[in-house]
Amino acid sequence: MRFESLSQIAALANTLPARDAAARAAALARQNSLTKPPGSLGRLEDLALFMAEWRGTDRPVITKAQALVFAGNHGICAQGVNPYPQAVTAQMVANFEHGGAAINQLCRANGADLSVVALDLDNPTADFTTGPAMTEAETLDAMNRGAAAVDSGADVLILGEMGIGNSTIAAALTSALFDATPADWVGPGTGSDAEGIRRKIVAIEKGLALHGGQNAMATLAALGGREQAAICGAVLAARAARIPVILDGFICTAAAATLHAADPRLLDHCVVGHASAEPGHRRLLAAIDKKAIVEFDMRLGEGSGAALALGILRAALECHNGMATFGEAGVSEA
Numbered sequence: 001m002r003f004e005s006l007s008q009i010a011a012l013a014n015t016l017p018a019r020d021a022a023a024r025a026a027a028l029a030r031q032n033s034l035t036k037p038p039g040s041l042g043r044l045e046d047l048a049l050f051m052a053e054w055r056g057t058d059r060p061v062i063t064k065a066q067a068l069v070f071a072g073n074h075g076i077c078a079q080g081v082n083p084y085p086q087a088v089t090a091q092m093v094a095n096f097e098h099g100g101a102a103i104n105q106l107c108r109a110n111g112a113d114l115s116v117v118a119l120d121l122d123n124p125t126a127d128f129t130t131g132p133a134m135t136e137a138e139t140l141d142a143m144n145r146g147a148a149a150v151d152s153g154a155d156v157l158i159l160g161e162m163g164i165g166n167s168t169i170a171a172a173l174t175s176a177l178f179d180a181t182p183a184d185w186v187g188p189g190t191g192s193d194a195e196g197i198r199r200k201i202v203a204i205e206k207g208l209a210l211h212g213g214q215n216a217m218a219t220l221a222a223l224g225g226r227e228q229a230a231i232c233g234a235v236l237a238a239r240a241a242r243i244p245v246i247l248d249g250f251i252c253t254a255a256a257a258t259l260h261a262a263d264p265r266l267l268d269h270c271v272v273g274h275a276s277a278e279p280g281h282r283r284l285l286a287a288i289d290k291k292a293i294v295e296f297d298m299r300l301g302e303g304s305g306a307a308l309a310l311g312i313l314r315a316a317l318e319c320h321n322g323m324a325t326f327g328e329a330g331v332s333e334a
């Protein structure tokens with residue numbers, strides 16, 4: 001999949017694959033024949049049907065789970081919005097590569113193959129308080145790198161991000177896309193105090209004054225960053241290959257929410273792994289009408305909440321595929 005222009009993105013909702021209603025119906029029929037009262041596995045049943053309708057089979061399996069973490073650096077750090085220095089982005093990329101980060105452990109625990117894609121870390125995007133963060137060409141390049149990283153042989157894709165300062169980027173995007181009250185979207189990120197949070201709000205207000213009122217993809221270019229654009233590219237490439245996606249916390253979901261603002265159908269194949277403790281995430285989940293799989297008071301990023309939720313998804317499919325039917329087990333029905 002290659003993106004040539006930002007103005008073509010919204011219309012992809014008309015041409016990309018849609019849910020397979022027949023596979024979903026067949027999976028539901030199986031589910032209702034399994035040795036349990038109908039619906040008694042709650043959201044595990046919803047997840048199995050979600051996998052069925054995107055994989056196009058009544059017995060979906062996860063043979064290969066791919067996890068992708070995109071990393072980028074941000075000019076907005078010049079506004080003092082980040083407690084940690086920008087150098088931490090590259091240092092954490094090295095940590096991912098050496099297996100020392102939380103995401104490495106959560107991928108191993110839940111059976112995902114992790115790749116990290118560092119996007120021009122030595123060349124941060126522009127400070128959006130003084131001009132657009134990215135040109136259209138830079139945005140498209142990052143989207144294409146995100147799309148190219150997707151393994152079309154995967155059965156599920158976990159997405160995450162690393163980029164010091166990007167909790168401000170996420171709140172800027174959600175303010176511009178959903179409602180222009182930055183104070184409703186900003187939070188501590190890695191640990192900003194009240195003064196730091198005030199600096200975030202001021203920076204976002206300046207960004208909205210300069211770049212507000214544009215369409216969703218132009219907003220991504222003006223206020224977003226490379227890892228946000230790469231997440232959008234990966235979400236779309238996954239859709240083209242009918243690969244369901246697990247989004248992570250506030251920052252990852254805010255990136256993908258750009259696509260929702262372009263056309264809500266573009267996120268039909270995405271679930272949200274966890275509800276982050278970053279306060280804007282709850283509000284964002286309501287705005288895009290999605291319910292997180294788990295709520296574990298995590299606020300890390302890196303794809304950590306999505307990787308944790310992969311374990312739940314695997315459990316859902318073990319039940320769906322492995323349980324006996326009433327007939328097979330000789331159990332009496334109601």
Ligand SMILES: Cc1cc2ncn([C@H]3O[C@H](COP(=O)(O)O)[C@@H](O)[C@H]3O)c2cc1C
Pocket residue numbers: 081082083084088092161162163164165166167168188189190191192251300301302
């Ligand atoms: C050691 C470390 C590991 C991380 N892993 C993810 N993040 C998370 O924190 C950053 C966003 O927060 P802020 O906007 O406050 O900079 C992102 O890089 C995000 O992935 C980390 C942050 C740190 C410091």
Ligand SMILES: O=C(O)c1cccnc1
Pocket residue numbers: 167189190248249250251252276277278281298299300301302
């Ligand atoms: O929810 C997130 O994605 C998040 C929250 C704080 C810091 N980094 C990421």
